[in-house]
Amino acid sequence: MKFQPAKPSLFGETLESLTERAVADGYKAFRAKQVMEWLYKKRVDDWEAMTNLPKDFRAWLADNYIIYPARPVLDKRSDDVTQKMLMELGDKSLIETVLIRAPQKGVGQEDSRKTVCVSIQVGCAYGCKFCASGLAGFRRNLMAAEVVAQLMHICRREDAHTERAREEIASFDNIVFMGMGEPLANYETLVRTIRILNADWGLNFGARRITVSTSGLAPQIEKLAEEGVAVRLAISLHGATNEVRDQIMPVNKRYPLEKLLPAVKAFQQKHGRMLTLEFILIEEVNDSLEQARELAKIARDLHAHVNCIPYNTVEGLPWKRPSIRRQDAFVDVLRKARVSVTIRREKGHDINAACGQLRLKTEEALSAEGYTTSKKS
Template identity: 65%
Template sequence: MRFQPSKPSLYGMSPDQLVAFLKPAGFPAFRAKQILDWLYRKRVASFKEMTNLPTALIEWLDLNACMSPNSVLLVKKASDVTEKLLLEGEDKSLVETVLIRYPQRGVGSESSRKTICVSSQVGCAYGCKFCASGLAGWKRDLTDAEIIAQFIHVARIEQERDASRPDQSVPFDNIVFMGMGEPLANYDNVVNAIRTLNAEWGLHFGARRITVSTSGLVPQIHKLADEPIQFRLALSLHGATNEVRQKIMPINKRYPLEELIPAVQAFSDKHGRMLTLEFILIDSVNDSFEQAHKLAQIAQSLHAHVNIIPYNRVEGLPWKRPNINRQMAFSKILKEARISHTVRKEKGHDIDAACGQLRLQTEKQRQA
């Protein structure tokens, strides 16, 4: 389903596109640069705050464009200072954005390293058996403006908390496209959002601190490899053999490991960046020692880092996380194989931070 907003958002427009948007109304080209500065450097919430624009232009923008294509409906903060934003689009669609803080030794939590996890679709069509994002199915793709707005909302919230922060600084350290939806199924909008994030006229955020996660869409991975921006790729593997992966990831039937691994290798060869293999560890599903050994072989062949993620329980799904001893034993096998890996510490459990949970809860409340 293609969503058509009532007014175009300026987020995602390049300088040339913004000049072309303003030109029929008779506004000079230099106004585009001023507007972009207000959007991405000062991150204002309304056109009226763009104080160096003439009144006629502000009024014209109010009539013909929208500032933000979505709004913050709810903010939930966990005891570990993980934070989840629930955003509502013009059509009442709900998506989630998560801000994850990683405390650094000797540094307060508000100043710790921050990663923002953004959504690319409303729901998901790929039906991974362990994920809440696809429980209600796929509704539509997010526009590039709706993707970009997620960063702006988080930046404004962080700026309000720390008034001493310079306007032009970006208040997060890493970006991951690992929220609701399959990013590569919304390829054009995701890539355009990344261009805007990376551009000097945009957020000017370093591409090497941007990671795109995929469940394994092989043709799009090959296409992504040809993109010139040097962002990172993460593969949601979650099963080290076809037999195990197909139990929890239907996409594997279409693109089995024999096709997927070479595609990921091709991306790595062209971009020269270390890959990340995401592996959600589920009790009695993929936590066997055989899976650990197979995973080590794949990681070694790809020279990849493995991110082990103990399963974060989702209401309505039967899966559970392995106990801590099983997690440690699984990790030990990777360590003995000299595989770079981390066991992710659970974040945001008390606010149901796993993708899609807050959205589902809110939609159920609306229906009730």
């Protein structure tokens, strides 16, 4: 299903496309750049706040565009350092955006390093067996404006709580396409969004601080390598053999490791950056020492960092998190094989921070109260 709003959002425009449209309707080209400054540097959400624009041009903008295509409806903060925003889109669909803080010595929590996980689809069609995002099915792809708006809402929220001491426009340090949805399945939106974020008239956000996480769409990985955007790549591997991956990741039937790993290696060779292999540890599924040994082989071959993530329990799914002892034993195999590895202990469990959980619970609650959100196509 494709959602067509009554008016597009300005956050989906590039400087070039807005300039072209404004000039075609009789306005000066430089007005488009002024608009972008109001959007990205001053973060306004009201046409009347754009005070250096002529009244007739502001009226033209209001007639042809909206500013924000998404609005926060719930803002939850965990007991650790994780914050999740639930946002409602123009068709009443719900999406999630997560802000994760990494505390650093000598600075307060609000000034710590911040990573934003953004959604790029409503739901997900790829059906990873351990993930909440696909439980309600796939509804639609997001438009670039709906992705950019998530980040701008985070900027506005952080601006209100912290002093923007850095020279960068953004109020965070890293962006990860690792929220709801498969980024490479919404490829055109992904690339357009990255270009908007990277542009000096946009958020001026370095591509090397943007990570695209994929479940393994090999052809699109190869295509992304040729786009000329030097983003980081993370592979949601979660199984070091086809046998294990087939159990929990349906995408592996189409793109088994024999197809996926060469595409990943080609990306790595093109960009020369260390890759990340995401590996959610699930008890008695992929947490064996044999899986750890196979994962070590893959990581060494790809010159990849491994990010081990103990499973974040999802209500309604049968999977469990391994014990601390099993987690440590798994990681120890990787370290002894001289693989770069971190283990990310639980974050945000008390606010349902696993992808799609908060949205799913909210939709279930609304349904129980007689309210509806947009239906699955």
